[in-house]
Ligand SMILES: NC(=O)c1ccc[n+]([C@@H]2O[C@H](COP(=O)([O-])OP(=O)(O)OC[C@H]3O[C@@H](n4cnc5c(N)ncnc54)[C@H](O)[C@@H]3O)[C@@H](O)[C@H]2O)c1
């Protein structure tokens with residue numbers, strides 16, 4: 001890129017290796033990548049917001065624009081896209097090009113993995129969450145009815161093009177969500193990475209170069225784990241840190257709380273339980289909490305009912321039989337899975353957390 005110097009890198013995958021490239025002008029890159037017969041699947045908001053840069057290319061190429069809403073990420077939602085592709089002459093040697101956030105990614109990845117038993121696809125992530133996290137790692141899930149991300153597989157893009165300038169038009173909530181999501185990578189990684197994040201995350205709201213280096217580092221951390229455990233069978237599971245509690249918060253607030261903000265609450269709750277179990281001193285929890293509370297204003301969760309919260313946790317995919325499989329904290333770089341009873345003790349800690357630890 002002209003103004004922000006970033007390092008491109010390769011990811012090894014059991015499906016196919018792929019590259020992450022940092023770019024400055026999506027239009028120019030698209031022109032050099034797209035070939036006759038390729039189709040673009042683009043988020044309607046991006047099409048509107050970046051019309052000047054993209055419309056000339058969209059006009060010259062086949063494209064489908066979609067509303068990035070969870071309902072679209074479903075069997076019903078992908079059906080009409082597959083129909084248009086098949087009837088519009090899309091062939092196995094053509095490629096799909098996704099431009100948008102995680103919803104556009106999941107839809108395109110899912111279709112690419114099943115259509116003609118697999119076609120090539122490229123991804124231009126446009127949200128912070130997609131740039132710092134979901135764009136790598138191969139997961140391709142769609143929703144099943146009201147159940148999120150229940151159907152899918154592993155099918156990475158053939159190439160990812162990250163343009164940090166897309167962040168300019170994100171709302172503050174989406175920005176905080178991306179930064180909240182990013183934080184869990186830095187805590188999982190170790191003390192140096194956490195300190196790096198702590199030092200720079202506030203500047204990332206206004207300084208694109210700092211944001212770009214936080215994105216790059218976050219992906220580098222994720223890369224280490226997904227290259228060893230692409231299919232999420234063992235070590236990659238530490239990235240569920242904050243997520244069991246976070247998913248419960250998302251669903252109980254009917255997705256009013258953006259994913260990465262829910263995960264930030266989730267990390268604080270995981271740390272609270274980790275203190276109770278003697279895994280970390282209060283000082284570690286407080287140091288992380290000082291960062292996390294920056295994401296909470298405007299996203300209060302006081303209305304959550306404890307019974308419903310415990311019930312949601314008891315259904316988590318990572319549970320072991322009737323026991324809770326929670327990712328807890330033994331210190332920076334020492335995040336681990338702890339299997340524990342979902343008993344009165346645990347319930348007491350959760351009640352105490354909701355009664356005393358929420359600021360609002
Ligand atoms: N496959 C994976 O590994 C993975 C990982 C994490 C999340 N996800 C999925 O990703 C989805 C969430 O994705 P997301 O948070 O990236 O965003 P999104 O795709 O849900 O989009 C959120 C909103 O932001 C808008 N938007 C996108 N880019 C924008 C920009 N540059 N400026 C202004 N508005 C913009 C969209 O139109 C939409 O209204 C969820 O469905 C989640 O399950 C998938």
Ligand SMILES: [Zn+2]
Pocket residue numbers: 181243259263
């Ligand atoms: Zn997440």
